[in-house]
Ligand SMILES: Nc1ncnc2c1ncn2[C@@H]1O[C@H](COP(=O)(O)OP(=O)(O)OP(=O)(O)O)[C@@H](O)[C@H]1O
């Protein structure tokens with residue numbers, strides 16, 4: 001395997017030959033959970049940009065900090081979380097915004113599609129009314145016109161017969177329908193950014209195609225940006241413009257999706273791809289690292305077959321810009 005320097009690009013990026021500006025700019029984000037005599041460093045120095053019209057997919061094994069990174073953007077974190085760094089959305093400093101202003105952004109400009117559709121809908125309210133609510137709150141629509149729009153959305157998301165489904169309760173929906181209803185709710189106000197956590201989780205293989213189609217459909221429908229958290233690498237591949245790989249609270253590689261699946265750079269990315277059934281189902285050696293006292297140097301070094309003495313001592317704090325990798329082997 002040859003390791004070479006990758007070119008570095010900055011500022012704007014190019015998608016479909018248009019240049020897009022940065023919509024979400026996360027700078028040196030840290031989310032630590034303070035326990036009695038220790039701290040869980042769930043997110044530990046993440047910098048990440050999402051550009052207008054771009055879909056960025058966040059991948060990495062369980063517990064690496066993906067969901068915590070996602071929830072920190074809208075400040076939906078558990079109360080024992082301590083958060084540091086900067087999150088700029090369209091230039092607005094989200095972490096310092098008064099709660100009232102943030103509430104306006106939640107649901108209107110940034111939609112959060114949570115991981116668990118079973119617990120995210122209110123069981124005693126009709127689904128139609130729940131989908132209508134953000135439009136009434138954020139777009140000043142009255143109930144009647146919001147519900148008309150809901151029926152259109154249900155049709156778009158293939159929740160049929162829409163005229164009947166609009167008056168049903170969550171338990172009358174299948175799991176897949178509930179998932180799509182949440183996405184419908186998230187997209188109803190035409191947000192600029194959607195953050196979705198594991199949208200294919202618990203969806204069986206035969207229905208997964210529909211979730212994939214759904215997201216591709218939303219993506220085609222405007223200059224919406226998406227940050228999609230997933231374990232599902234084939235899903236990431238069909239959807240993403242760029243891939244960010246998270247390991248032990250940090251981003252270790254950011255790369256254009258096509259390039260990533262052809263030629264992953266970080267040894268962890270390679271291991272992750274080699275663990276796919278289509279590539280031999282080779283499990284990643286060793287155990288997930290502790291987030292209370294992560295390994296010194298490169299956090300992946302105890303599991304890395306290429307690690308040298310520098311990797312064991314010095315953390316590779318190489319700045320990630322464009323296609324790049326945080327690994328001493330490329331220094
Ligand atoms: N309230 C909390 N208090 C302490 N630690 C927490 C809390 N919530 C999450 N963590 C820890 O933060 C780390 C990151 O969790 P996170 O849910 O972001 O992982 P993830 O990458 O989304 O994993 P998965 O793919 O399984 O969803 C984990 O080690 C988790 O145990």
Ligand code: NI
Nearest residue numbers: 066067068197
């Ligand atoms: Ni998660």
